[in-house]
Amino acid sequence: MPVVGALSCSRTFRVLALTVARTGALLQIAEDCKPFQDPQQSEAVYRFCISVNPSDLIELDPTLGDCVLHHPIKATTLFQSVCFLSIKTLSLIEKIHTESQVNVVLKFTHLPPFPEYTLDLSEFPRGYGPMRPVAMECVVIAMTRVTKYTQGARFLCSEDACPCSTGFHHIRVHAPGATESATVRTDFRCLLCSSPLKEDVKFRVLGDKQLVELIHVKALDVLKVHPPRSLRYQSVTLFLRDELCNSMKIGRLYRVLGIPAHVHQWPNVTWSVEANSVQSWEPEYPGTISTNFQALLTATAFSPWSFSAIVANSFGSAVVPPGMYSTLKMCLLLSLVQGTVNNPDSVHCLDLLALTADTLIVDRLMMYSLTLAGRGVRHNASGEMFAYLSRDEHGAGTANIHAGSALLATGGVCMLGDLGNYRKDKMDALQSALESRLVSVLIPGKKYGEDADEQVCFSIQCSFWALADSKSPSKQSSRTDSMALGTADMGPVPAQLAETFGLVVQCGEADREQALLAQTVHTLRQAVQPGEPLYPSCMQFTTQDYQELLAHAQRLQTELSPGAEKMIHGYYMASRRVRTESGHGAKMSVASIKLMMSLAEAHSKLCLRTNVLEEDAVIAVLLCENSITLRHGASALVIPPNAVFPCDLCDLEALQRRDQSLEQLRQSILQFVYNFAPGAASYITEE
Numbered sequence: 001m002p003v004v005g006a007l008s009c010s011r012t013f014r015v016l017a018l019t020v021a022r023t024g025a026l027l028q029i030a031e032d033c034k035p036f037q038d039p040q041q042s043e044a045v046y047r048f049c050i051s052v053n054p055s056d057l058i059e060l061d062p063t064l065g066d067c068v069l070h071h072p073i074k075a076t077t078l079f080q081s082v083c084f085l086s087i088k089t090l091s092l093i094e095k096i097h098t099e100s101q102v103n104v105v106l107k108f109t110h111l112p113p114f115p116e117y118t119l120d121l122s123e124f125p126r127g128y129g130p131m132r133p134v135a136m137e138c139v140v141i142a143m144t145r146v147t148k149y150t151q152g153a154r155f156l157c158s159e160d161a162c163p164c165s166t167g168f169h170h171i172r173v174h175a176p177g178a179t180e181s182a183t184v185r186t187d188f189r190c191l192l193c194s195s196p197l198k199e200d201v202k203f204r205v206l207g208d209k210q211l212v213e214l215i216h217v218k219a220l221d222v223l224k225v226h227p228p229r230s231l232r233y234q235s236v237t238l239f240l241r242d243e244l245c246n247s248m249k250i251g252r253l254y255r256v257l258g259i260p261a262h263v264h265q266w267p268n269v270t271w272s273v274e275a276n277s278v279q280s281w282e283p284e285y286p287g288t289i290s291t292n293f294q295a296l297l298t299a300t301a302f303s304p305w306s307f308s309a310i311v312a313n314s315f316g317s318a319v320v321p322p323g324m325y326s327t328l329k330m331c332l333l334l335s336l337v338q339g340t341v342n343n344p345d346s347v348h349c350l351d352l353l354a355l356t357a358d359t360l361i362v363d364r365l366m367m368y369s370l371t372l373a374g375r376g377v378r379h380n381a382s383g384e385m386f387a388y389l390s391r392d393e394h395g396a397g398t399a400n401i402h403a404g405s406a407l408l409a410t411g412g413v414c415m416l417g418d419l420g421n422y423r424k425d426k427m428d429a430l431q432s433a434l435e436s437r438l439v440s441v442l443i444p445g446k447k448y449g450e451d452a453d454e455q456v457c458f459s460i461q462c463s464f465w466a467l468a469d470s471k472s473p474s475k476q477s478s479r480t481d482s483m484a485l486g487t488a489d490m491g492p493v494p495a496q497l498a499e500t501f502g503l504v505v506q507c508g509e510a511d512r513e514q515a516l517l518a519q520t521v522h523t524l525r526q527a528v529q530p531g532e533p534l535y536p537s538c539m540q541f542t543t544q545d546y547q548e549l550l551a552h553a554q555r556l557q558t559e560l561s562p563g564a565e566k567m568i569h570g571y572y573m574a575s576r577r578v579r580t581e582s583g584h585g586a587k588m589s590v591a592s593i594k595l596m597m598s599l600a601e602a603h604s605k606l607c608l609r610t611n612v613l614e615e616d617a618v619i620a621v622l623l624c625e626n627s628i629t630l631r632h633g634a635s636a637l638v639i640p641p642n643a644v645f646p647c648d649l650c651d652l653e654a655l656q657r658r659d660q661s662l663e664q665l666r667q668s669i670l671q672f673v674y675n676f677a678p679g680a681a682s683y684i685t686e687e
């Protein structure tokens with residue numbers, strides 16, 4: 001080694017030793033040594049995880065910081081030397097005899113925010129680049145079970161006269177990107193006498209390993225409704241080891257710091273990433289709404305219902321004219337508001353089933369709405385809805401669990417389309433998932449190298465949208481006399497499956513011929529005048545306007561007012577009592593309360609309010625009552641089929657008439673509560 005290089009290396013070593021002493025890392029090393037001080041425990045390799053802040057190292061010594069960022073294996077060797085010296089000097093572990101017994105793993109707290117340290121999975125290079133840490137943002141689409149790998153092994157020289165036939169001179173530890181054969185093989189040679197080495201199997205150290213398949217989050221756009229393009233996305237395999245195992249979930253977004261590596265398995269070379277640290281990741285969205293909606297919010301400040309009414313009335317103008325399917329559009333918007341990719345655990349799923357005679361138009365409207373979801377997946381009836389298995393291709397031989405459409409839509413919406421296209425077993429599986437919000441996968445032990453079968457469960461955290469042809473003849477048997485009069489025919493959808501959807505909406509216009517004419521004129525004008533405004537400026541809101549509105553509304557934190565809470569609980573108690581006594585068979589479960597609270601909260605967010613008012617609860621009760629009436633018939637609370645949109649919103653006078661109608665329905669709901677659930681507020685604790 002040149003003299004200058006030796007001096008530089010010696011100086012870097014001293015700086016590193018001082019850094020370890022000053023930053024408290026030495027105390028952490030001493031703490032990590034305590035579990036290894038058990039006299040009954042003797043291992044060939046002792047593993048230590050050291051957290052490293054590259055920015056701090058660059059400030060202390062640029063050479064050391066550059067080494068950590070661009071030559072992590074060399075930097076690991078320096079940390080290994082300092083760690084070994086500290087252990088021997090302080091007599092922390094008497095059983096460590098050689099430096100090679102210290103297995104140091106550097107954990108980066110973060111990386112510099114420069115493009116050179118960011119890996120875009122949608123356009124990452126395939127060339128042989130340096131093995132240096134990079135950051136990437138991704139979504140998990142598949143993962144294996146946790147299996148074992150060789151963390152470290154001890155080898156002895158087969159020549160008895162050789163000094164390496166005893167002791168800990170030949171130690172092999174796992175390096176990023178290395179295969180199992182790089183750590184444990186039968187063709188290693190002694191460095192002193194070149195005799196064959198044999199492994200001392202009783203000193204082998206095993207660790208946990210899990211393989212995760214990642215893909216860029218932009219790739220999920222392909223699963224929406226965009227037209228087919230030549231652009232293709234390729235997944236990347238991530239290796240999780242030891243404490244990082246089970247730190248990722250299928251369908252979630254993560255920011256991963258890792259080291260890319262080329263894995264050589266002759267005759268193939270695969271590109272993979274060794275995970276260094278894993279953190280949940282939240283995509284960035286605009287924080288403001290458009291000027292169009294800001295002006296509308298100001299103009300409708302006189303009414304708690306007008307803003308959301310106009311937003312829903314004009315929604316989807318690229319597909320249907322304003323005023324058509326307004327109740328369905330309101331439900332779609334409420335479902336979109338409640339979906340949030342950045343925190344799927346907080347999602348209040350709003351599952352929606354639309355009954356319609358115009359399946360083509362409603363399907364197009366749902367597909368348009370799906371493009372506005374932060375995460376949306378259009379499920380194919382012949383595809384896998386939840387999860388499926390394959391054999392791991394990286395030599396582990398274990399089961400690889402792939403995400404189906406519902407798991408890929410975590411935090412968003414899974415659109416099922418027409419349920420008439422689904423087989424009975426698919427609808428049974430959907431019904432089970434909607435009831436329990438769980439799905440399980442059975443992994444056969446014999447097939448995947450295990451002694452016993454294993455059941456793996458996944459939580460379903462997305463909303464489901466589906467539609468059914470109300471003109472299609474029902475596959476169910478004829479109704480019995482005990483069935484309630486006035487219930488809607490669910491067509492090919494079994495009654496038990498329809499019951500699991502939170503909302504059922506009848507998409508029928510009062511004047512069928514007039515609605516058909518309006519849709520025809522709308523389609524022809526789009527064809528003749530593409531790109532030109534079709535309606536007055538007061539009804540023109542762009543898709544981007546709705547994207548910004550929904551993104552802003554999703555992030556609002558709401559609080560339920562006492563009035564809204566009492567109305568929801570009172571309606572629940574009254575409806576439960578009335579429908580149970582009438583013998584209609586409607587079962588009002590506690591899930592109905594959660595549904596109405598979710599609807600009221602979503603309506604409040606859609607109106608850009610942080611306080612859930614009684615007026616929001618009115619919309620929630622009306623939607624819920626209409627849904628129950630379609631399935632079980634009307635109750636003592638008699639409301640019109642289109643209670644949320646009783647008239648066309650063509651002008652300001654129509655908005656005022658709607659407000660008056662909703663106010664009357666509000667009084668009807670309160671009277672219904674007072675008549676059939678007196679003192680409902682006192683039942684809240686009991687329920």
